[in-house]
Amino acid sequence: MWDLKEYRFAATAQQAVSLMRQGPGKGAFIAGGTDMFLYPAGCDFVVDINHAGISDIARTPGGDLFLGAATTLHNLAINPLVTGFAGGIISEAAAHCGNRPVRSTATVGGNLCNALPSADMAPVLLALDATCYIADEESQESLPLADFFVGPRVTVLEDRLLVGLALPADAGSRSCASYKLTRSAEDISLVQVAVALDIRDGRIETARIALGAVAPVPMRAVLAEAQLAGQTVAEINPDLIADAAVIAAGECEPRDDHRASAEYRRDMVRVLTRRQITRALFENNTRTETGGTVA
Ligand SMILES: Cc1cc2nc3c(=O)[nH]c(=O)nc-3n(C[C@H](O)[C@H](O)[C@H](O)COP(=O)(O)OP(=O)(O)OC[C@H]3O[C@@H](n4cnc5c(N)ncnc54)[C@H](O)[C@@H]3O)c2cc1C
Incomplete structure (x- = not known):
């Protein structure tokens, strides 16, 4: 009440x-x-906070993409600046969060400040190296999104306000793919995997693999990322991708709950990471998908 x-x-x-x-x-x-x-x-x-002037979506003069914290998920799903960034991976993740009435009022800031391990927007934003902007009464601080989450339902904010997020300009051209494994379109995710590869001259400069719903906080699989960084696309093979996926599965810390067992979640991290790396590599800027079953 x-x-x-x-x-x-x-x-x-x-x-x-x-x-x-x-x-x-x-x-x-x-x-x-x-x-x-x-x-x-x-x-x-x-x-x-809906009239606090933190609902804008804009490109900064340096080309970064700024998302105001009070921007609705519906706006993220349809705004051309967002649909045109990183193959539209942020828009796709927003479009798969909850249902249409929820997305019309739910905000990206609320999704992150909830600090649920399963927050739908966290993996794609982590994979794109988002920076958080946080307001105090007389000052503003920025920090990587990776440092924002402290534990389930706890962030670094305390009584401060998340103003927005900035995505670096160069993240806009990464090859990306993500997947939300869920029981139904309106349910929260069982597992989420987002992959963003910075490929230049046929070589993976940096790899980002972010996971949701498989640890106390949304996380990066940094050891799996290291397996991919520096590889040339021409020489990368299915075994190397499969190895990276196994490493990612070893990095997560899933738990049992009424939705799925920890063992199932861990194996889905392996399967989905392998698939998202493959899609990001060979389908180039592919789309987020949502699914209830993985064959
Ligand atoms: C039917 C239904 C389906 C849903 N499905 C999904 C789903 O599939 N995936 C998913 O991830 N979530 C889902 N949700 C959860 C929720 O809708 C989302 O997390 C949503 O993005 C929350 O945003 P909001 O603006 O409504 O947050 P609010 O409810 O307004 O706030 C959430 C929390 O964040 C704090 N907060 C909000 N904005 C800020 C800010 N800028 N700075 C500091 N603190 C802030 C609030 O104090 C509160 O503690 C669902 C919810 C419903 C009701």
């Missing part, structure tokens, strides 16, 4: 933090509210 005493509106990011700190009692930011309404108990007041 909601037991709200006050609903506050913030006009700027700094004001949002200030309103959060005014008390009395426990407060929370609210964006789309799709998660807040599921877990409403315990808040004396909320600070609405």
Whole structure:
């Protein structure tokens, strides 16, 4: 049950933090509210951030792609700046999150600040080296998304506001593929794998493999990435890709729950990582897929 005493509106990011700190009692930011309404108990007041000027999607002068934290998943799915970046992998991930009514209000910031291991937007953004921008009352800090998650439902934010995310310009031309393994289109993921390869002159300069729902926080499979970096596309073979997938499966820390066993999740990391590397290599900027079964 909601037991709200006050609903506050913030006009700027700094004001949002200030309103959060005014008390009395426990407060929370609210964006789309799709998660807040599921877990409403315990808040004396909320600070609405939808009018705080953090909903824009823009290219910076340097070519980075900036996603305001209060941008809805629907906007991410259809905005041309996003559909045209990294083969549209961010748009595709957004389009596979929840259902249409949820996506019309749910925000990318809310998805990340929930800090669920299964947050749909985390793996693709990790694979593209996203940087988080965080507002305090009088200052702003940036840090890699990889350092944002502390544990299930815990981030580095405390009472600060996530303002947005920046994707480096060069990530826009990476060859990408991702997959959300889920029981149904509206369910959260059992396993997510996102692969982003920076291929130049036929050689993999950098590889990013990000995994969701298989560890306390969304994670990068850095040992598997190292297996791919430096390889030439002409010489890479199925055994090397399969080895990288086995390494990724060894890096994750899945757990049993009512949706799937840890053993199943780990094996799906192996299968899906192998497939996403292959797609990113040979289908070049392929699309995210969602599926309930893996043959
Ligand atoms: C039917 C249904 C289906 C769903 N399916 C999926 C799914 O398939 N995949 C998936 O990943 N999720 C799913 N969700 C969960 C949820 O919709 C998403 O995580 C969504 O992106 C949350 O965004 P929001 O704007 O609604 O967050 P809110 O509910 O407004 O906020 C979520 C949390 O983040 C905090 N917060 C929000 N924005 C900020 C900010 N900028 N700075 C600091 N803190 C902030 C809030 O205080 C709150 O603790 C589903 C939810 C529903 C109801």
